[in-house]
Amino acid sequence: MNESTIKVAVVTGGGHGIGRALCRRLAKDGATVVVADIDEAAASVVAKEIGGVARALDVSNEKAIARLVEEVEQAHGPIDMFISNAGVGYGDGASGAISAEGGMNPIDDRWDISWQVNVMAHVFAARALVPRMLKRGRGHLVNVASAAGLLSQIGDSAYTATKHAAVGFAESLAINYGDAGIVVSVVCPQAVATRMIGIEDDSDSLEGGFRGNDVDGIMRPDAVADIIVDQALAGRFLILTHPQVTTYVQRKASDHDRWIGGMQRFRRKLL
């Protein structure tokens, strides 16, 4: 499959950040892009800008994803690329995954939302699309996880755990359906200049992003989107937007205990 064959694409979380940049890139390539976001107003702005289609969507709602897939295919034809990009991260702390006293937070809502949005939404998209893509013998499922899904996000245990699960789920999809023509990609970026790390959309300044704690620099969403689309179209499974992640993953795999020690030192430095 090459660029010209991506006629119809859906991007969840397309109203802001990386998702918005993905919508812009795919529209530039000539695709009909469905901008799906829980933030309906933001989805509408992006859709208007790129000549796409805005859809209000809460990715934690399986029926809503199934309905979206059905309606998009009815209206526009087969979905060639579905990018499960919407994601959430709350951080540890009083209202996050770990209580202020250091114990696991007894209030599980942040764990639940993280699990639904960061993992189950990918499952819901696959349930809706794999049967259709199997019949067609083609299609791209692109799941945006994080470098935290291969390494760790210091200060966000629910984000780390759910992004690991997202990587594992994408591996299963790729292994199970690769032979049938479904191309699965999982995206594992480090810091990207979006609201998730405290930078507003289209901000010129990267100042204060990640509270100054980014390790290898903050990338801009448009550069990240180009890498994602190019590599997904090339059929790549693991898409690393920040090249340093390869080295970190190799170090972790070669001596897990030593890697934990290094992360503990890094945490002390951050504190």
Ligand SMILES: NC(=O)c1ccc[n+]([C@@H]2O[C@H](COP(=O)([O-])OP(=O)(O)OC[C@H]3O[C@@H](n4cnc5c(N)ncnc54)[C@H](O)[C@@H]3O)[C@@H](O)[C@H]2O)c1
């Ligand atoms: N920014 C980074 O540094 C970074 C690094 C690694 C991975 N990621 C991942 O990239 C993806 C995109 O994040 P971003 O950085 O662009 O952040 P962002 O906050 O700018 O965008 C996230 C988008 O997802 C939408 N969203 C949230 N919950 C939703 C739901 N239930 N249903 C539908 N839409 C929902 C938001 O409205 C928003 O438009 C996420 O999966 C995130 O975990 C981001």
